[in-house]
Amino acid sequence: MTPVSRAAAVSSGRPEPTTPWWRDAVFYQVYPRSFADSDGDGIGDLAGVRSRLGYLELLGVDAIWLNPVMRSPMADHGYDVSDPRDIDPMFGDISDLDDLVADAHARGLRVVMDLVPNHVSTEHAWFREALRSGPGSRARRRFHFRDGRGPDGSEPPNNWPSLFGGPAWTRITEPDGTPGQWYLHVFAPQQADLNWDDAEVVTDLEKTLRFWLDKGVDGFRIDVAHGMAKPSDLPDHDGWEANELLGHSPDDPRFNNPEVHDIHRRIRQVLDDYPEAVAIGEIWVDDHERFAEYLRPDELHLAFDFHLTLAGWDADAVRLSVEKGLAAVAAVQASPTWTLSNHDVDREVTRYGGGAVGSARARAMILVALALPGAVFVYNGAELGLPNVDLPDEVLQDPVWERSGRTERGRDGCRVPLPWEGGEPPFGFTSAPSAWLPQPPEWRALTVEKQLEDTGSTLSLYRRAIELRHERAEFAGDEIGWYGSPPGCLAFRRPGGLTCVLNAGKVPVELPDGAVLLASASLTGRTLPPDAAAWLV
């Protein structure tokens, strides 16, 4: 589709198309702190995003997902929301959001916001009220407050750890000044878990959904969407070897409790009043069948399949994650969602080995992802081939760093602000002397400005790949067929006629029949070098 026709489709309010817009959409994840700064404080903001919409149009994406921009003390960079129906002054105000949505729609871009239903900031009015009110009060029932264990209640109510290190419980001081109850926080102590058995928690989320949808927002990415429901007895658990969001055990009591599906049905009922809105879940559930339960017709529209993200540079692992992912969503008549990175994981260039090899592999893998049926999410900076940055201790901000006793560096390395133009930091990201996290001087070779001029750049590869995916009929069809391929390689074909070949092996391989539409590396004749992928028709 051309940008013009996409714009018309967004704004005309015409009847729902048979294929929902999000099904095969390319989403661009904007980490607002790190995308573009308009007011010179060194931190990105909504007006900055708005000022760069032309770039996203040029890139050719269909939609943007904005990480949280709601009011927040920023203990976890916005995932600690103190008012879910307001914009944090760091990012602007409500009118900046309105302007961004209006401008994005005028350019044919949809806007999806981040919703954080599992927890709220301890600065949220509800939590402050809970601190003022005594044990057993109505205000405390919105959270998980419990008496401590041990004779004086000085031990946490159960043995759950926080994902950010330390116990998942913090003890409060009661209004009379005595040591008091404990509250549950699966993440940082500033992120108090909500009690989803409380009716008001549910109705308040519905209010939040409608608040943003009535503003014209096109949907939500739902944070920790497998986490809201907790077993009411909050039982101890044996075995905390795996205590990561990216990899927790299937019986981890903090996640994937069956009651969570009722919450998704309530969310879906609201979204069904806005027929074009989409709900995309962050679902870290390893088992494919249980993952797919979230995509039943009355629950989420889309859910991130992180198996591909975690597959590594291994053709068999990539193939398995794709095969299993497609089968899982097909079983519930849903469509898949692929992503290679986001603000929580190391950037793909780094994961695939770093340097020139890591860049070549990341270029190859985006061709794999964009060749698949379903939605694809691109994390800002991936299109520039940015690697993770080794940051010095003193600039680290992720709560993981302090909570782990400075043993885990956390996620700041993948959140360094984008280089736009010029020869030295802050590369046009901000008019301040430096960005909130320092950009390496080597990024002078990776700026948007540089890469737009270079037809061989990673940015040019992304632009061309996204354009072809939108335009070419060969991308049709929901299934894929696998070809036999040499060791270390994979090859699949869409029913429309597109073939994608990946060489993750060590030696060059012959390409199958067909004209080369696009390749991630220079080809010599019909030979695909290692660390490369090609599309054929």
Ligand code: GLC
């Ligand atoms: C999600 C977010 C992550 C955040 C966590 C707690 O996993 O992606 O950035 O820290 O939830 O809200």
